[in-house]
Amino acid sequence: MFNREEDNRMYFGNLINGKWENDSNEKRIEIKSPVDDRSVGFIQAMSKEEVDKVIDIAVDAQIKWREMPTNQKSRILHNVADLLEERIEEIAEVLMVEIAKDKKSSMSEVKRTADFIRFTADTAENIKGESLPGDSFPGFKNDKISIVTREPLGVVLAISPFNYPVNLAASKIAPALMAGNTVVFKPATQGSISGLYLAKAFDEAGVPSGVLNTITGRGSEIGDYVVTHPKIDFVNFTGSSEVGKRISKITEMKPLLMELGGKDAAIVLEDADLDLAAKNIVSGAFSYSGQRCTAVKRVLVLESIADELVSKVKKEMEALTVGNPLKEQCTIVPLIDKKSADFVEGLIDEAKEKGGTLLLGGNRTGNLIYPTLFDNITTDMRLAWEEPFGPVLPIIRIKDVEEGIKIANESEYGLQSSVFTKDINKAFYVANKLQVGTVQVNNKTERGPDHFPFLGVKSSGMGTQGIRYSIESMSRPKVTVINLEM
Ligand code: NAP
Ligand code: G3H
Numbered sequence: 001m002f003n004r005e006e007d008n009r010m011y012f013g014n015l016i017n018g019k020w021e022n023d024s025n026e027k028r029i030e031i032k033s034p035v036d037d038r039s040v041g042f043i044q045a046m047s048k049e050e051v052d053k054v055i056d057i058a059v060d061a062q063i064k065w066r067e068m069p070t071n072q073k074s075r076i077l078h079n080v081a082d083l084l085e086e087r088i089e090e091i092a093e094v095l096m097v098e099i100a101k102d103k104k105s106s107m108s109e110v111k112r113t114a115d116f117i118r119f120t121a122d123t124a125e126n127i128k129g130e131s132l133p134g135d136s137f138p139g140f141k142n143d144k145i146s147i148v149t150r151e152p153l154g155v156v157l158a159i160s161p162f163n164y165p166v167n168l169a170a171s172k173i174a175p176a177l178m179a180g181n182t183v184v185f186k187p188a189t190q191g192s193i194s195g196l197y198l199a200k201a202f203d204e205a206g207v208p209s210g211v212l213n214t215i216t217g218r219g220s221e222i223g224d225y226v227v228t229h230p231k232i233d234f235v236n237f238t239g240s241s242e243v244g245k246r247i248s249k250i251t252e253m254k255p256l257l258m259e260l261g262g263k264d265a266a267i268v269l270e271d272a273d274l275d276l277a278a279k280n281i282v283s284g285a286f287s288y289s290g291q292r293c294t295a296v297k298r299v300l301v302l303e304s305i306a307d308e309l310v311s312k313v314k315k316e317m318e319a320l321t322v323g324n325p326l327k328e329q330c331t332i333v334p335l336i337d338k339k340s341a342d343f344v345e346g347l348i349d350e351a352k353e354k355g356g357t358l359l360l361g362g363n364r365t366g367n368l369i370y371p372t373l374f375d376n377i378t379t380d381m382r383l384a385w386e387e388p389f390g391p392v393l394p395i396i397r398i399k400d401v402e403e404g405i406k407i408a409n410e411s412e413y414g415l416q417s418s419v420f421t422k423d424i425n426k427a428f429y430v431a432n433k434l435q436v437g438t439v440q441v442n443n444k445t446e447r448g449p450d451h452f453p454f455l456g457v458k459s460s461g462m463g464t465q466g467i468r469y470s471i472e473s474m475s476r477p478k479v480t481v482i483n484l485e486m
Contacts, residue, residue, distance in 0.1 A: 002200050003041065010041035012192070014216055015199045017057045018209025029218065031193055034100040034334050034367060035326050043192045043216040048225050054213045055231045058155045058182040061210025066152050066180035068208075073178055074121035079205035080174075081114040081121075084166075087201065088114075091166060094194050099162055100333045102325040105288055113170045113198070116450050116467070123451070123467050124178035143486040150475040152180030153255070154233030157226060159219070161239045162336055163291045165191030166198045168259075171450065172236040173202065173212060175470035181234070186215045186226060188239070190336055219243065227251055234474060238293075241413070241459040248462070257463035257473050260456055261387045262293050262415030264445040265408040267430060268301040268309055269401060272420035276442060278312035280418070281393070284444025286320055286371055289332050290391045293460075294416055294445045297387060298377070299395045300404040306397045310375050313393070314359055320371050332391055334367040341367040344390035348372060351383045351394065361391070385411060401430065409435045414457035416445035437461070 002020045003012045013022025027045040032038065046054075065073075084091065092106035101109070127150065134144030158172035165187055176183050187195030195214070202212045215226065227235050227247050237247055238259040248256055266281050268274070284296035301309050321330040335341045341364060348362050351374050361372030369390050377383050377394035384396060384407070398404040408417055418440045419430045431439035437455035440446070447454050453466040463473050 002196070009039065012041050012043050012196050012216075014044055014046065014054075014214045015196070015203055016054055016213050017061075018203065029189060029216075031098060031190060033097045033326075034190070034336050035097065035324055038097070040094075040098050041193050043189070043196070045217040046215050046222060048222065051215055051217075051222055051226055051229070054184055054215050055155060055226075055229055057210045058184050058213055059231050061208065062152070062154060062180075062182040065177075065182055065208065065211045070125050070178070073180075074125050076206045077117050077121035077174060077178065080201050080207070081117040083201040083205050084110055084114040084117070084198075087197070091194065091197050094197055095166065096325050098193050099165060099191055099336060100325055101288055102330055102333060104329055109164060109167050112448075112450070113167045116167065117170055117174045119451060120174040120178055120467050120471070124175075124471055127468070127471065141486065143484045145482045145484070147480045147482065149478050149480070150179070150472070151478040152475055154181060155231060156181045156183050156234045156236055156474055157229075157232045158183055158185045159223075159227075159235065159237045159239065160185075160187050160191070160195060162188040162191040163288065163293075165194035168238050169195050169198055171465065171470065172238075173198075175467065176234075176236065176474045177207070177211065179471050179475040181474055182210065183212045184215060184226070184232070185212060186217075186219075186222075189216070189218055192216045223247075224250060227254075236474065244461070245459070257465065257470075258456075258461045259293065259454070259465060260415075260459060260461045261413055262295075262445075262456060262460050263297045263385065263387050263411045263413040264294060264416045264418070264436075265404075265411075266296045266299045266418040266420065266445070267401075267404045267408060268299065268305065269419065269421040269423075269426055269430075270302050270305055271422045271426075272305070273422065273442070274305065274309050274312055277420040278309060278316050280420075280442075280444040281313055282316035282320070284418070284446065285393045286317070286331055286391050289335060289369070291336065291389050294447050295389075296393070296418065296445055298384065299393065300398050300407055301395060302401070302404075303397050303399055306375075306395070310359070310373075310395055313395070314373055317360055317371050317373055317393075322368070322370060332368070332371050335369060335390055336367075338367055340389060341369055344369050344388045344392055347383050347386060347388050348374075348392060351377060351381050354378070354381050356381060356383065356394070379407065379410075387413070401426070405430060405433045409433070412459045415460040416440060418443060418445050
């Protein structure tokens with residue numbers, strides 16, 4: 001059973017070999033809503049022995065799954081997408097309660113996931129191998145042909161973060177499956193129930209038993225064990241740089257794909273359209289209370305236009321809606337937990353102490369941090385460098401574009417940056433110098449469309465996601481050389 005109710009409590013199982021098992025283990029974790037502490041349900045805290053069993057099942061299931069024709073896999077994935085769309089309201093409700101995401105963003109996460117899955121299925125159907133003639137290399141005759149096809153890697157471990165429990169899980173699972181791998185999916189503990197609803201759609205859409213399996217439990221308890229498990233062939237991880245670095249240290253030769261933290265800068269030049277810049281900066285910085293890897297996390301603005309930009313940003317921020325996502329549509333919602341809110345408050349307090357100019361917010365009710373704007377943030381403050389994952393925007397004034405590029409690049413992170421200018425030459429000049437995966441010209445930093453390559457450099461990640469890129473990352477070339485007698 002997917003879930004069962006007992007004494008007014010909801011218990012969720014794990015998808016193991018095509019069955020929902022929820023009686024195997026007495027150890028449970030209660031998931032409470034960040035909005036009002038209500039119980040969302042209990043998930044299993046799986047033991048290492050249970051994890052072993054799940055991984056063995058995934059290993060066995062891969063033998064048949066890899067042989068299933070791509071067009072059949074694709075049909076199953078299209079069914080998953082259809083089911084997600086049918087259940088959009090139901091799954092969005094779960095997201096709203098479990099991770100305090102507002103209704104509009106929750107609905108759009110589910111819709112985007114359905115689109116992602118369909119596009120992945122269609123892309124995989126159209127991936128062609130290649131053949132290379134030997135005689136194009138000096139010294140070889142035309143008696144050799146290399147036929148290059150793609151092979152799955154085996155069992156992919158998909159670990160997702162709390163902030164997009166459906167989308168960032170599906171963006172690992174769907175390409176992994178289309179490449180012929182089986183998947184063991186470990187959702188973030190806060191976000192597990194949303195992730196299990198996603199797995200339910202895969203199961204009911206006809207994914208064969210054992211091809212997708214779930215494991216729940218705290219990363220701090222089972223994480224090291226599962227990532228280093230010898231039968232896991234690939235780890236596809238999204239989460240903090242801290243955990244990502246730990247995984248990369250302990251997994252030794254295992255191939256990894258990592259989407260990690262960011263400190264995305266919006267660089268605003270003198271000739272920028274300041275209304276456009278202010279709108280994009282605010283929506284980029286504050287949607288879902290700034291709990292997005294790609295949120296605008298600092299503004300680097302030329303001194304000559306700083307006053308005007310700051311006043312426009314402040315005005316946009318004053319229009320942000322703050323509140324309870326279960327009652328109303330709002331942008332600023334309670335942060336995921338007390339630890340996160342305490343961390344953000346610490347950054348705010350330090351910026352105040354060191355002389356940052358607090359223009360808006362800075363206050364807190366429980367885990368709800370009000371939208372906060374600081375001007376005159378300097379490079380000796382933590383807010384210039386650390387990822388708040390909360391609704392706090394620091395403005396750093398720069399004397400020229402070179403200083404902006406320097407501060408942007410001094411970050412340990414390198415996910416995305418924005419540059420606002422009307423001059424395409426300046427835009428390219430800045431873009432070429434920034435050490436990030438993506439530069440957005442005249443737009444907020446953001447992921448998507450999801451078939452674009454998406455990657456972070458430095459502490460922001462390893463490898464490249466994006467539909468075709470993800471399929472390629474979770475498969476390898478297989479080369480068969482035909483040697484002809486000539
Ligand atoms: P997190 O604390 O690092 O957790 C991410 C996942 O890792 C969760 O499933 C977590 O499980 C698991 N985990 C924890 N310790 C582990 C270990 N030792 N081994 C294996 N797995 C372990 O991150 P988060 O708070 O959920 O997400 C926020 C962070 O993710 C931010 O830094 C954000 O920038 C980053 N992020 C990056 C991207 C991107 O595309 N670049 C996208 C989204 C988020 P538990 O929940 O059970 O601890
Ligand atoms: O949190 C990280 C997500 O990958 C960001 O996606 O820019 O579409 O919100 P987004």
